[in-house]
Amino acid sequence: MKGESIVILDNGGQFTHLIANSLRRFSQVRTEIRVADTPAEELEEYGGIILSGSPYSIYEEDSPQVDNKIFNLPVPILGLCYGMHQIALHYGGKVKRTGRREYGYARLKVRTRDPIFKGLPRSQRVWMSHGDSVTSLPEGFRVIGSTSGCPIAAFSDPVRRRWGLQFHPEVEDTRWGDDILFNFARVICGLEGRWTVENFTDMILKNIREEVGEREVLSLVSGGVDSTVVAALLLRALPPEKVYSIHINTGLMRKNESEEVIVALKALGIKNLIYRDRSDLFLKRLEGVHDPEEKRKIIGELFVELVEEEARRLNLEDWLLAQGTLYPDNIESGATKYSDVIKTHHNRVNIILRMIEEGRVIEPVHELYKAEVREVGRALGLPEEIVERHPFPGPGLGIRYLCLSEEKAEEY
Template identity: 45%
Template structure:
């Protein structure tokens, strides 16, 4: 559970919806702090959390399934405002004696609801003849409301699309206000947060940064902290927060595994060592990693070797530095959710390397200053701390680095090719003003050669694939429709500037079925 530093908190109970994290993001965007916990969270923990309001998520189950997740009735008697979304609304109805039935037609996609009561939850909505566009996704519907409830809205397929018992401040909606397909959904959630729960928009990244620096200083006292610095957004923000809190008591370790982007090690050392004046230690282990990867072509073996050797190199350097009590990591809130989720899509996602990783081997206490934040909130903290925008807005980069952007064996020659091509892709995407508009853009070296003609001579050289995708959270992604002129400039520059390449192709695969990275 979170500390009691946040006086205004919303509790989100997860029934397995694919949209649960979206609910939390919308609440945070309204500048109200919230946390996601499993639907069966112990009642005493809920009471200790002292929420200003509770949101019940949707879920894939039917209320009549044998293993359907069940809401505790005691929660409905806590006299705390409650909003049930989809399955959450059906749970409320079932527990309080209403009737939930299978809908004749499963309702999925856009729908229009007629608002019948706009005094609380729907205040200021339905300005076009009392109607509102929403996104439905359900197979069951409310046939009869529990005693004390009245309908707030209805649709052709769902006569009770929203309901409320104002005396108990319990509300339910059949649709999903958290998704972008419900255009006024954020306004509805704000009505619940501000008007019904009485929250104020006090959750800001400026206040988070101040509070975190203060609490880090109080916790660490005179002890030392080691931080693994990768140059990515999460570890960079973590390092700067700690530096502002404890200054020279922080030692950062940057491992150059030889699989980094062009000039990355130099840029990291200049920014954090020279500009911020941090105690940062560069470990050049590029030869070691290349030796370990010699002859390896299987992508999963690559990942395991790189992860294993990184831990070994990091651990050795940490021992050399000695007498540290804490290890700092850039764990984010989605990593935490995926590690504790009781039910739902996140239960099948692989556990994140930042949750339960290095500390098991190093016997150090873990510090995770960003574990309450989503990725975009972490970026905002970086802005508040004065990190350069190009660092804060940096695109995701895989932990194994360029090794998973080289299909086949990783060699020094192949690394030089993909590193040079990748730098050109990034530069041209930046020049076109697209870098912050797309999720990721990079080059991949394929394990094939093709015939070409250069200077009237036949060539038989490598192929570079360019991958640019649009995404919100990397769970799904679509290939970016970047202008042909940008594609042309990338192709011309790569072929003319990168020795050993005579062909460039563009990846137009979406996720799913493909993944963002090629390995």
């Protein structure tokens, strides 16, 4: 499977997820995001490597570094923005701070034929966001694209199979960005594009059976598309008596939401459907708490506490907790070395992380993005009103309603 995948080494760039998402949607290629300094020996089997952008300058102290042994690998490597600088410096080029930061649209002129621009116009709109630039090419490299403000906006060494782009093909503002990434994945790396909804649905079902074995599964189902698709996958993969779907009314839901969710879940034919109204408990635990980050942690820990309570009531000893965790949840919770914590997802609180280490959590859609989860839901035959359900955070109105302490309120 790795041979048909692109690995993205994350230098902490704000657009890293967009690279992965574009390749999956447009190129039908499986992607993985890994920390920048992942050892080269762990990357040998991938079909291609992309080095992401970064908020750092390449010369800053503590700036992200890759394992230089990756440049000995025979696989194609594409560097984007900061990633281009990493390639340039490794092969003997020069990168300098130009004195002015380029941010916004630019017009790229393609200077020579190159597979990364195959089938694309010679003049293209691209998006720039950088302060450093490559000012001198490494030996063996050639300029393949320039802008008025960046003479070396794209370079390549087709012999060693190395490419660098100063602009960001992963953002919508770059008109032909998806096509450029397609050319890297499908033309340069030669991947076949097997990442289809049918293939990864079958793979998920197979993985569930192997991971669960003879154990029971307790699945938290909020009624959102992620947790509902997970419940449907579990029911498709396992004997129905092995799956317990639990919906907890936290008192932080939208009006009549729990009632509507239960009706929808019953329509799916869930055999062991458990409904608990624990509004009072959630509201009591959150009383006087103002910080959204702290609220998420309290809510996440309480969910686990209540699932364990149900397991004891059911006399289950060997069981797994199923969650609708998505691929971005990990990254947004600061899972990679150079990525900031955007927010701690309630499915990534400390107690959950300990359970994961103990092998007590199953997350069938953890490699997928929201749009891909919706496609799996359709493949499973879920009703469109569930598949297209408007996203709503697991912690619900506890997060949507912003609170201030009296001291903080006085500052305003």
